[in-house]
Amino acid sequence: MLVYCDYLADLIKRALSADNFIVDSVKGVINDVVNDRLMSTKKALIVTDNNGKQYKILVEEYNGD
Numbered sequence: 914m915l916v917y918c919d920y921l922a923d924l925i926k927r928a929l930s931a932d933n934f935i936v937d938s939v940k941g942v943i944n945d946v947v948n949d950r951l952m953s954t955k956k957a958l959i960v961t962d963n964n965g966k967q968y969k970i971l972v973e974e975y976n977g978d
Contacts, residue, residue, distance in 0.1 A: 922956035922972040929960055937961045 922942045929939045941958035944951060955973035962968070 916954045916974050918954040918956045918972050918974060922958060925970065925972065926958055929958070935962050937963050937965075 919942065926939050926942060929936050938961045939958055940961075941956070943957040943959070945953045945955040945957075953973065955971060957972075958970040960968045960970060
């Protein structure tokens with residue numbers, strides 16, 4: 914079964930990076946890695962607005978729970 918976390922995180926990153934009104938910077942895509950081992954398909958983006966406030970946006974598989 915395919916999981917599109919990478920693709921969706923990249924789409925979100927490109928859309929937010931194109932915004933010059935509120936968004937100052939977008940960092941990521943950050944993988945869920947511990948000791949060089951991929952723990953999940955979860956991806957994170959760190960977004961900074963023009964006021965310096967940071968936001969963490971997570972993209973992860975959802976199974977309905």
